[in-house]
Amino acid sequence: MTAFTRAPRRKPARRIAAVGLVAAGALFLAACGDDGDDMSGMDHGSGNSSASASASAEAGSASFNDADVTFAQMMIPHHEQALEMAQLADGRASDAEIKDIAGKIEQAQDPEIKTMKGWLESWNKPTATESMPGMDHGSGDGMMSDADMEHLKGMKGTEFDKMFAEMMIDHHNGATTMAKDEQKNGKNADAVKTAGDIVKGQSAEVTQLQSILDRL
Known part of the structure; x- marks a missing residue:
């Protein structure tokens, strides 16, 4: 009876040990499998990082287009000539409004040149090209010829104000x-x-300049 009662106790012990060994083996295999998966995951991760970096670079290059580049390249010399004209007002202009507008042009357009x-x-x-298509007097871009600028330099008082x-x-x-x-075709x-700021600001100045001409 004693042996009979002890036997069932040994069998569960053996079974538990066997189950433990199986579990340990499973854990070992799982661990080995996990290591392989982790390495694979690392490889995929590095690939995704490269793809993300590439995507970011593409996104950066896509943040502007040819219209943005042309706008900046053409507006820089355009602004520079406006600054040259505004600076001529010092010592030549006689009208207070003309002097005020000349000052506003310098304040607004000089920072815009640096920004562009x-x-x-x-x-x-x-920042500049040897040949700027369209940047010629009479082409509709409003650029003055060298002769125009020389003529303006020779004016003084009311004659200067009008010109x-x-x-x-x-x-x-x-x-x-x-x-x-640029508003229509630009991307940046x-x-x-x-x-948009240029359209708003310079349209208002055109209205003001026309009112000055009407009274001079």
Whole structure:
């Protein structure tokens, strides 16, 4: 009876031990399997990182288009000429409003030139090109010829005020046309916003300049 009662106790012990060995083996195999999966996961992870970096680079390059580049490259010399005209007002202009507008042009357009040059540098594009299509007097961009600029330099008082107003109206209208093209075709958010600021600001100055001409 004693042996009979002990036998069932030994059998569960053996079974438990066997189950333990099986479990341990399973855990070992699972661990080996996990190591392989982890390595595989690491490989996929590194691949995904490369893909993400590539996608980010593409996204960065896609943040601007040819219209943005053309807008900046053409608006820089356009603004530079407006600054040159505005600087001529010092010592030549006699009308208080003309002097005020000249000052506003310098304050607004000089920072915009620096900003646009910064865009082009970040886009790895030249800030100027040897030949700027359309940047000729009479083409609709409002750019003045060298003869026009020399003529303006020779004016003083009311004569200067009138010529300055006439020339700047044409100049601003040309800039507004270029800026509207950027609003329609540009992709870079900052460039499109700047174009909108140019349209708003220079359209208002055109209205003011025309009112000055009407009273001079």
